[in-house]
Amino acid sequence: MPSRAPLFTPVLIVGCVIIVVSFAIRSAFGVFQIPIAEEFGWLRAEFSMAIAIQNLAWGIGQPLFGALAEKIGDRKAIVLGAIIYALGLVLSAGSTTPIEHQLYAWLVGFGIAGTGFGVILAVVGRAASDENRSMSLAIVSAAGSGGQIFGPPLSEWLLTIMPWQSVFLIFAASIILVLLLLPLMRAPQTARKAELEESLGEILTKAFKDPSYTFIFLGFFSCGYQLAFITAHFPAFVTELCGPIAPGGILDSMGISTTSALGAVAISLIGVANIGGTLLAGWLGSRYSKKYLLAAIYLGRTVVSILFIMFPITPTSVILFAIAMGSLWLATIPLTSGLIAHIYGLRYMGTLYGIVFFSHQLGSFMGAWLGGRLYDVSGDYTLVWWIGIAVGAFSAIIHLPIRERRLEGLRTA
Numbered sequence: 001m002p003s004r005a006p007l008f009t010p011v012l013i014v015g016c017v018i019i020v021v022s023f024a025i026r027s028a029f030g031v032f033q034i035p036i037a038e039e040f041g042w043l044r045a046e047f048s049m050a051i052a053i054q055n056l057a058w059g060i061g062q063p064l065f066g067a068l069a070e071k072i073g074d075r076k077a078i079v080l081g082a083i084i085y086a087l088g089l090v091l092s093a094g095s096t097t098p099i100e101h102q103l104y105a106w107l108v109g110f111g112i113a114g115t116g117f118g119v120i121l122a123v124v125g126r127a128a129s130d131e132n133r134s135m136s137l138a139i140v141s142a143a144g145s146g147g148q149i150f151g152p153p154l155s156e157w158l159l160t161i162m163p164w165q166s167v168f169l170i171f172a173a174s175i176i177l178v179l180l181l182l183p184l185m186r187a188p189q190t191a192r193k194a195e196l197e198e199s200l201g202e203i204l205t206k207a208f209k210d211p212s213y214t215f216i217f218l219g220f221f222s223c224g225y226q227l228a229f230i231t232a233h234f235p236a237f238v239t240e241l242c243g244p245i246a247p248g249g250i251l252d253s254m255g256i257s258t259t260s261a262l263g264a265v266a267i268s269l270i271g272v273a274n275i276g277g278t279l280l281a282g283w284l285g286s287r288y289s290k291k292y293l294l295a296a297i298y299l300g301r302t303v304v305s306i307l308f309i310m311f312p313i314t315p316t317s318v319i320l321f322a323i324a325m326g327s328l329w330l331a332t333i334p335l336t337s338g339l340i341a342h343i344y345g346l347r348y349m350g351t352l353y354g355i356v357f358f359s360h361q362l363g364s365f366m367g368a369w370l371g372g373r374l375y376d377v378s379g380d381y382t383l384v385w386w387i388g389i390a391v392g393a394f395s396a397i398i399h400l401p402i403r404e405r406r407l408e409g410l411r412t413a
Helices: 010-026 029-040 044-072 074-093 098-115 117-127 132-158 163-186 193-197 200-209 211-241 257-284 291-312 317-327 332-344 349-378 382-398
Strands: none
Touching: 010 074, 010 098, 010 132, 010 163, 029 044, 029 132, 029 163, 029 193, 029 200, 029 211, 044 074, 044 098, 044 117, 044 211, 044 349, 074 117, 074 163, 098 163, 098 291, 117 132, 117 332, 117 349, 132 163, 132 200, 132 257, 132 332, 193 291, 200 332, 200 349, 211 257, 211 291, 211 332, 211 349, 211 382, 257 317, 257 332, 291 317, 291 332, 291 382, 332 349, 349 382
16 A cells, blocks of 8 residues: 655745745735834825735736746746845835835735745645645645734834834845745646646636636635735724723733734734634645635635624724634635646646736735725725625625536546
């Protein structure tokens, strides 16, 4: 009887480290909303636009880096992504106008694309055995929360001892340092021989004609909208609207004495809860229908958001929301990427996932930008929350008609 292939391989471990660092940085940008706006006297929409552009650039760059990785190699694509990421952060550190931040956000976004899920999930997916693939994708997705756990609180702490510009420079150095691990990231080619012979144009044509691919594309929009809005605006939302933290209470005894600190910790808590939720999604995805699991996740997000926004915002409700939403946070990633690999094969998984991820980032752009824009217009975030609830319900429905089987006409031998 053949021995079971190991789950934890050098490719998986290095992939997780890259994702941790990349996501620690990108998940922390919401912490800088108020400090940067106050320093320059900007409207909330100004830095929100930079975050929105960053997410849009990430979406545009994801299929490009996916195709580039399949053309020149995964590691070269990651190196290029890290260099662009660091350059964008360094230039942003010297920016003093909104247009500069928004311009350099394109570089940051493309850098995230080169060091984020699209490239890393594809290389890990190809390196994993069939029995380990769903769980491997879940572990990498959960690693994104590893960065989210310490990224915002670390940034909040660094802001107490240095200006935000210095924090950006530390971010840039960190993303470059992870490149030292790349020699360990050697992924074997596990795509079928027939898949290797199939051209990118052929598989894209077949995918674009398949309604299921369209449903996956449309359904991923709400995931991006919800995640970007919460990441970019939740710290400020909590800072301004949450009820006071009780002196001498549990939170105060843990050093969380201000609503600003609570907002950063809430993002971290989302990351903590997401680790368990994402790993559970990976485990379930290897046993049950991925499309029904995705529909359930989007429905769960919708219900959690409705309950949160309809009751008074208190420290307790913030903590409960962070845990509940966190358990559903990135659980969509291994299921969506695994669904694409299952239906369309592994050879061009990076490109196919990257195109679907563009929809995610269109949602991210809208969530981050609308959060700031509608706040400036109305003075609160209420309408943005309800839009997120509506698109979440739409995603729950749109996943149901997906045909969860290998697409007819693909080469399989």
